[in-house]
Amino acid sequence: MRRVALVIGLAAWLAGPIAGRVAVGAPMEKGAVPEAAPLATSRPPDPANGRRIVVDRRRGFCLLCHSGPFPEERFHGDLAPSLAGAGLRWSEGQIRARLIDSTAINPDTIMPPYFKSEGGYRLGRAFAGKPILNAEEIEDVTAFLATLRD
Numbered sequence: 001m002r003r004v005a006l007v008i009g010l011a012a013w014l015a016g017p018i019a020g021r022v023a024v025g026a027p028m029e030k031g032a033v034p035e036a037a038p039l040a041t042s043r044p045p046d047p048a049n050g051r052r053i054v055v056d057r058r059r060g061f062c063l064l065c066h067s068g069p070f071p072e073e074r075f076h077g078d079l080a081p082s083l084a085g086a087g088l089r090w091s092e093g094q095i096r097a098r099l100i101d102s103t104a105i106n107p108d109t110i111m112p113p114y115f116k117s118e119g120g121y122r123l124g125r126a127f128a129g130k131p132i133l134n135a136e137e138i139e140d141v142t143a144f145l146a147t148l149r150d
């Protein structure tokens, strides 16, 4: 049920921007992107779990929009830059800031805020008032993306 709600919510979320204008961000200068401090978590970050979240279409659904070094996944999105080399282009703090709330970096982005429990974004009702990923998961995905260095 929760997953169905997410898919419906995501479709609604995507329909607006894609129908009108695709807000694929222009390349940004590293210095212009803010950083976020590590979130308080109950355990150390686990990059292997971060990778699982990124390729999982029901948890991170990153590959709906992004491509990347994930040969086992047949379909990759092309609405966003490849995640390959993300750890070279951005600091960990910048990656984390992007995951927490991409709209704070680019108000027109179609990338959902993964760790913001309030605000005007439209996700399924199951997610109303809840972040998409919890603090541990944000740290796991951040640690994984930081390893993408080619």
Ligand code: HEC
Residues within 6 Å of the ligand: 014, 023, 024, 025, 026, 028, 053, 054, 060, 061, 062, 063, 064, 065, 066, 079, 080, 081, 082, 083, 086, 089, 095, 098, 099, 102, 105, 106, 108, 109, 110, 111, 112, 114, 141, 145
């Ligand atoms: C609905 C589409 C969408 C989804 C889902 C999405 N993103 Fe994005 N993401 C974007 C777009 C578009 C950009 C380009 C910058 C912008 O729009 O601000 C971006 C930018 C990024 C960047 C910076 C890329 C670069 O090197 O310039 C990273 C890192 C990133 N996303 C990671 C993720 C991760 C990890 C997930 C899953 C947890 C994810 N994104 C899910 C659309 C998406």
